[in-house]
Amino acid sequence: MSADLQAPKGTFDTLPPASAQFLAVRDTLTAPLRRAGYGYVETPVFEDTAVFARGVGESTDVVSKEMYTFDDRGGRSLTLRPELTAGLMRAFIEHRLYGGALPVKLWSVGSAFRYERPQAGRYRHFTQVDCEAFGIDDPALDAEVVALAVQGFRDLGLTDFELLLTSLGDATCRPQYRELLVDFLAKLDLDEDTRRRAEINPLRVLDDKRPEVQAQLDDAPLMVDHLSDSTQAHYDAVREHLSDLGVTWTEAPKLVRGLDYYTKTTFEVVHSGLGAQSAIGGGGRYDGLSAALGGPDVSGIGYAVGVDRTLLAVQAEGLDVAAYAGVQAFVVPLGAEAKKLAVRLVGQLRQAGISADTVYGDRGLKGAMKAADRSGATHAVVLGDRDLAEGVAQLKDLRTQEQTAVPLGELFDQVRATVTR
Numbered sequence: 544m545s546a547d548l549q550a551p552k553g554t555f556d557t558l559p560p561a562s563a564q565f566l567a568v569r570d571t572l573t574a575p576l577r578r579a580g581y582g583y584v585e586t587p588v589f590e591d592t593a594v595f596a597r598g599v600g601e602s603t604d605v606v607s608k609e610m611y612t613f614d615d616r617g618g619r620s621l622t623l624r625p626e627l628t629a630g631l632m633r634a635f636i637e638h639r640l641y642g643g644a645l646p647v648k649l650w651s652v653g654s655a656f657r658y659e660r661p662q663a664g665r666y667r668h669f670t671q672v673d674c675e676a677f678g679i680d681d682p683a684l685d686a687e688v689v690a691l692a693v694q695g696f697r698d699l700g701l702t703d704f705e706l707l708l709t710s711l712g713d714a715t716c717r718p719q720y721r722e723l724l725v726d727f728l729a730k731l732d733l734d735e736d737t738r739r740r741a742e743i744n745p746l747r748v749l750d751d752k753r754p755e756v757q758a759q760l761d762d763a764p765l766m767v768d769h770l771s772d773s774t775q776a777h778y779d780a781v782r783e784h785l786s787d788l789g790v791t792w793t794e795a796p797k798l799v800r801g802l803d804y805y806t807k808t809t810f811e812v813v814h815s816g817l818g819a820q821s822a823i824g825g826g827g828r829y830d831g832l833s834a835a836l837g838g839p840d841v842s843g844i845g846y847a848v849g850v851d852r853t854l855l856a857v858q859a860e861g862l863d864v865a866a867y868a869g870v871q872a873f874v875v876p877l878g879a880e881a882k883k884l885a886v887r888l889v890g891q892l893r894q895a896g897i898s899a900d901t902v903y904g905d906r907g908l909k910g911a912m913k914a915a916d917r918s919g920a921t922h923a924v925v926l927g928d929r930d931l932a933e934g935v936a937q938l939k940d941l942r943t944q945e946q947t948a949v950p951l952g953e954l955f956d957q958v959r960a961t962v963t964r
């Protein structure tokens with residue numbers, strides 16, 4: 544039978560046993576945030592389209608080409624979130640969290656959607672772990688956030704990654720730098736498309752991967768050489784704190800992120816085992832985001848890590864982050880009377896916090912024992928009619944095949960004691 548309905552292009556299903564790795568990666572990436580006092584937030588997977596148009600920026604590919612935007616039945620323009628930051632900022636403003644103690648430190652994890660050209664590591668539906676610290680502009684907070692991103696990768700055992708760091712300046716120095724860059728780009732031999740891109744956001748040309756463009760950019764003016772005194776001092780302080788936190792980085796003066804809201808500290812983490820889609824996480828400070836969404840003029844800093852890409856990095860380094868756990872005990876009923884007992888025993892074990900399963904449908908002894916082996920259980924409880932008539936069940940160690948008869952009255956306690964030993 545061939546399935547005529549398949550997961551949409553650019554999406555995929557994560558099935559057991561591989562899904563255990565996905566969960567382990569996701570949870571390991573969030574653990575440092577929980578340890579650092581960040582609070583968990585859920586926001587809708589769709590928002591008013593304006594949240595992203597104004598937050599992420601109309602000139603970005605993400606907003607102009609990649610959004611899943613639709614009108615709902617009430618005629619509202621909604622968009623599936625292409626990232627989590629703008630929605631979290633919308634919530635921060637809507638619930639006036641800025642009126643309380645600052646910074647407001649939040650994290651979230653969930654689906655994001657971008658209509659991108661699918662390839663290895665680049666999907667139309669993917670999962671991000673997101674961290675944001677809203678409301679305070681303090682270089683020590685920048686360093687904390689960057690260090691948390693790095694910690695998640697370290698905790699997974701990853702080593703082949705690199706932290707790229709730069710400062711994108713702010714309103715006091717970026718406009719002047721932008722003019723310098725526009726003048727410089729105007730003298731280059733660029734095609735029509737690139738020229739148009741340069742008009743909308745000249746910084747993005749710095750990130751052009753084509754060798755014929757890169758060759759002309761050797762002498763391009765760099766933001767880091769034109770920082771105002773205050774942004775320079777901010778960047779210096781961030782780097783000092785990062786050193787104190789034991790984080791190493793590579794200066795990346797041509798780093799340009801795909802979202803428009805960044806100012807000052809900006810970073811990306813790239814992994815060498817992933818080919819073209821090498822960014823496993825990225826983030827930075829965003830001075831204007833709150834105001835762009837109608838909030839007070841407060842700053843923030845955060846990052847997002849791609850769980851799917853991090854899982855690819857884990858696999859590329861051959862790390863074993865999660866063996867498929869399966870269940871602890873598997874109950875095999877043989878006959879109608881045994882079935883009732885099996886259902887009850889599985890229920891009791893689960894209530895006691897022990898993972899247990901049984902067979903459903905008529906599988907016969909052979910099929911049931913195969914299911915027990917596949918379940919990952921260390922022990923099977925075999926309930927045969929003849930044994931039951933004698934008031935016992937067989938408790939079988941599936942690793943050694945050793946079998947002991949256990950009186951039914953002691954069965955629950957014995958199974959519990961055995962599998963938790």
Ligand code: HAM
Nearest residue numbers: 626628665666669822823824825826827845846847849
């Ligand atoms: P971003 O760099 O666009 O930043 O995405 C963060 C990470 O999400 C990327 O490094 C990558 O691992 C993953 N990712 C992005 N697009 C895809 C895709 N199509 N398929 C698979 N993985 C993908 C942001 O989203 C910002 N909101 C980060 C941030 C938070 N900045 C400040 N706060």
